[in-house]
Amino acid sequence: MHNKKAINHLPVKPYTAGQAVPVRELHAGYRQEILDHLLQLNEEDRRLRFGTQTPDEVIAHYVECLDFNRDVLFGVFDLDLKLIGMAHLAYLPEIKGQARAAEFGVSVLPEGRAQGLGTALLQRSAVHSRNTRIETLYVHCLSNNKAMMHLAQKAGMRVEYAYGDADAYLTLPPASPATIVEEAANEQWADLDYALKEGLKRSNQAWWWLLGRPGMAR
Template sequence: MNNKHASSHLPSSPYSARQAVPVRELHAGYREEILNHLLQLNDEDRRLRFGTQTPDEVIRHYVESLDFNRDVIFGVFNLDLELVGMAHLAYLPERKGEARAAEFGVSVLPEGRSQGLGTALLQRSAVHSRNTNIETLYVHCLANNKAMMHLAQKAGMTVEYAYGDADACLKLPPANPATIVEEAANAQWAGMDYALKENLKRSNQAWWWLLGRPGLAP
C-alpha cells in the first residue's frame, strides 16, 4: 500500500481559474433535482461515483434514503436551474477515542466539468465540516477514478491505494471566525445566485407564454 502526499492545498475560497462557483446547500425539497442529476450520469460515471454498476432503481433508492437531518447535500445549478454538480457529505458514526469524520462524494455532469465545480464543492464541504467539528474528511473511490484522484491530490489529501480502491484523507483544523464568516457568505451568495436564476427562468417562461410558447407546438 502506497502513501501519496500532494504538495498543493485546498484553496481558501471556491474559485476556478475562470469564474466563481456558487454552491447551495440542498434540503429535502430538492430530492427530485438530485434524482434527475444522478439519472443523467452514464454507466461509467455511475461506476466511478458509486464504485460499482448502478442501475436506475438503485439510484432511486439512494435518493429516497438520503437523510437531510444527518448528512449534508450541496449543489451547483446552471441557468436553467438544473443540478449540474452535487456533493454528499456523509457524517460517519462517532467512535469513542477516534476523531469525528465525514465522507465526501461528488458527481458533475459533462456540461459542468473543467469549470472548478468539483473543487468548489469540496471546499464548501470542507469548510462546513470544520464548522461542525469534523476533524477528518475522507474520500473513498476506485483507484482509476482520475478526476476524483486529481481533486483529492489538489486538495492536499493523503491517498492510499489497495486492491483497485483508493482512500483519501484530509485532516481539518478547527473552525475559527474566518470559516464561520466564509460559510455564511457562501450561503448568502449561493442563495442570491439561485434567486436570480429563478427570476430569469420565470421571466423567460412569461415571454414564451406571451409569444405563444414557440417551439412547443406539435
C-alpha cells in the first residue's frame, strides 16, 4: 500500500529525452487554455518569459490581444489535455531592405521541463518560419534566462548581450519540399495525438461517472 501511494505521487513525464514531442498549432479556440497556462507560471517564470514583472491582468490583456491571423502559436498537451508548453511565433513588421523576421517566445510549466518540450517548440517554429518565407528567427530575453539561452545556443543561434538583455538570431534557409512535408506530417501527428488523448480523457471521465453513481457498490 505504501509503494502504491508513492507511485501515485510520482511526477508524470509523458515525454523523455530523445523521444519526439507532438506539437499542435493553436487557434483562437484555445485562448482559454493559453490563459490558464500562462497564469500558472510563477512570478519568476513570468519575469523570464515577458522580461518584466507580469501580473494576472497584464497576462489576460496579452492573451485577449493575440492575433491568430497574423501570428502563430504552438502547444504541447499532456495526457489530461493540459497545455504544458506553448510557443508564440510573432511576425515582425517588414522593413524594406531587411530580412523578414519573426520573434520566438516560449513557456513550459514545471511538470513539463527537462523533457525536450522547448526544443520541440523551437524546431516546430523554425520549420513553420521557413515555410512562410521568414529568413531570421529572433529571440529577445533577459541575459539571466539560462533556460532560453541554453535553448538558443543549442539551436545554433548567434547570441548578443547588452545592458542585461540578450538577443539571439538564427538565419533560416529557404523552404524546401522536405520542410513542407515535415510540417504536414507534424500537423497530422499532433492532431492524431490530441484526438487519442481526448478520447482517453472522455473514456476516463465515463468510468469515473459510472463508479461514482449513487447506489453503486463501494
